[in-house]
Amino acid sequence: MRLRTFESFWLVKNGILYSYPSLQEDLKTEILVIGGGITGALTSHALMESGYQVTLIDRRDIAMGSSSATTSMLQYEIDVPLYELSEMIGEESAATCYRAGVQAIFNLKQLVDSLQLDCGFEMKESLYLAHSKKASTWLRKEFKLREKHELGVKWLSASEVTARYGMISHGAILSEVAASVDAYKLAHELIQYNVKRGMTVYDQTEIDQIVTTTPQPSVLLSTGNTIQAEKIICCTGFESTKMLKEKVADLFYTYATVSEQGILVNEQVKRTIFWNTANPYLYMRTTDDGRFLIGGEDSAFNIPLFQQRIKERKSDILIKKLEKILPEIEFIEDFSWAGTFGTTKDGLPYIGASPEFDNMLFVLGFGGNGITFSVQGMELVVNMLQGKPHPLAKFYRFGR
Ligand SMILES: Cc1cc2nc3c(=O)[nH]c(=O)nc-3n(C[C@H](O)[C@H](O)[C@H](O)COP(=O)(O)OP(=O)(O)OC[C@H]3O[C@@H](n4cnc5c(N)ncnc54)[C@H](O)[C@@H]3O)c2cc1C
Numbered sequence: 001m002r003l004r005t006f007e008s009f010w011l012v013k014n015g016i017l018y019s020y021p022s023l024q025e026d027l028k029t030e031i032l033v034i035g036g037g038i039t040g041a042l043t044s045h046a047l048m049e050s051g052y053q054v055t056l057i058d059r060r061d062i063a064m065g066s067s068s069a070t071t072s073m074l075q076y077e078i079d080v081p082l083y084e085l086s087e088m089i090g091e092e093s094a095a096t097c098y099r100a101g102v103q104a105i106f107n108l109k110q111l112v113d114s115l116q117l118d119c120g121f122e123m124k125e126s127l128y129l130a131h132s133k134k135a136s137t138w139l140r141k142e143f144k145l146r147e148k149h150e151l152g153v154k155w156l157s158a159s160e161v162t163a164r165y166g167m168i169s170h171g172a173i174l175s176e177v178a179a180s181v182d183a184y185k186l187a188h189e190l191i192q193y194n195v196k197r198g199m200t201v202y203d204q205t206e207i208d209q210i211v212t213t214t215p216q217p218s219v220l221l222s223t224g225n226t227i228q229a230e231k232i233i234c235c236t237g238f239e240s241t242k243m244l245k246e247k248v249a250d251l252f253y254t255y256a257t258v259s260e261q262g263i264l265v266n267e268q269v270k271r272t273i274f275w276n277t278a279n280p281y282l283y284m285r286t287t288d289d290g291r292f293l294i295g296g297e298d299s300a301f302n303i304p305l306f307q308q309r310i311k312e313r314k315s316d317i318l319i320k321k322l323e324k325i326l327p328e329i330e331f332i333e334d335f336s337w338a339g340t341f342g343t344t345k346d347g348l349p350y351i352g353a354s355p356e357f358d359n360m361l362f363v364l365g366f367g368g369n370g371i372t373f374s375v376q377g378m379e380l381v382v383n384m385l386q387g388k389p390h391p392l393a394k395f396y397r398f399g400r
Pocket residue numbers: 034035036037038039040057058059060061062063064065066067068069070071072073074075183205206207235236237238239240254255256283295338339340341364365366367368369370371372374
């Protein structure tokens with residue numbers, strides 16, 4: 001019998017790194033951040049850096065939401081290709097959003113380095129593989145546009161991909177800027193850093209109601225206690241879709257599988273994160289502890305009763321697909337899991353005020369590069385609070 005965990009790999013690997021009390025009394029704070037995942041961790045850090053008094057709450061333990069399930073590939077590349085995004089919002093605007101992704105990766109590196117956060121952060125390259133001959137036609141068009149906007153790309157032919165990575169494809173875009181990280185650990189370490197300099201954190205603190213119509217917004221907790229704040233910043237991930245009437249994302253399940261340690265792959269593979277043009281796409285990378293991680297097989301179908309069987313079947317499919325792309329690999333599964341995932345109509349996040357709530361800002365980094373968007377949210381939120389414009393605000397606004 002093979003016993004597998006239902007928990008995501010990062011949680012099992014790291015355990016609960018830091019626990020915080022639940023809130024059992026009324027509280028007043030300058031800024032209330034709701035959500036202690038990677039987005040809440042980054043956002044609250046930016047607010048602390050700017051001198052605000054910050055309280056962060058989460059209904060679960062810290063980073064137990066999507067941030068414990070993510071494969072944490074940090075990409076400037078958006079789920080919607082640059083040429084498609086250009087058709088939607090104009091070429092210069094689309095290129096601005098893509099360039100913001102590159103900058104976000106460097107910003108995160110600088111943050112991790114300067115605070116010496118132990119979170120497995122590694123700068124990598126990214127390889128976007130054409131899974132079919134037909135896909136290689138549009139991928140080449142995509143490459144040309146990215147090249148024009150100086151996004152640090154090279155085209156690799158199918159034979160060059162095989163020679164460098166041992167992978168089978170129909171050509172690929174190689175991007176020089178990407179990274180990977182353990183987002184669960186990063187969220188914990190960053191929150192802990194800010195707790196040490198005065199941020200207040202409560203986990204297992206459930207909200208029943210948010211009141212934003214009064215000049216000072218407040219939340220009513222399930223304990224009957226209230227928190228009053230001057231501003232609320234909502235970093236509540238995919239669950240935010242339940243709070244909003246505006247349809248900001250389509251939600252589905254994505255599946256991930258990680259190998260045992262000591263996987264044999266060449267150095268180029270270790271230095272690169274991969275995804276492909278299939279629909280749904282396959283994404284993969286090595287981990288800092290010597291494993292290979294694959295994700296994909298996204299589907300809207302998920303019946304709780306059959307979750308274990310669906311997860312195992314999806315994991316088998318992911319491994320088979322990997323073996324077709326990387327025939328030399330000997331992948332022995334160690335853990336598999338699934339998580340909710342959401343995409344927006346243009347691949348861009350929702351960061352800013354929703355007309356549905358006063359005195360509240362949202363940082364919703366949806367999509368395949370949600371974490372890179374959350375990094376961008378740090379600067380946007382601080383600017384918005386200080387009434388300063390930000391060049392990305394119009395692209396990430398609600399009601400677009
Ligand atoms: C399998 C998988 C693979 C992925 N791969 C990648 C990838 O490679 N790269 C990438 O960038 N992204 C990836 N993602 C997406 C990424 O995980 C998310 O973008 C990211 O984790 C979102 O972080 P978050 O902090 O916004 O959300 P979460 O981590 O879910 O945090 C939100 C928090 O808010 C809390 N909360 C919600 N509502 C309330 C409430 N009412 N009161 C109190 N607390 C509340 C939740 O408990 C939760 O802890 C992947 C996701 C999955 C599932």
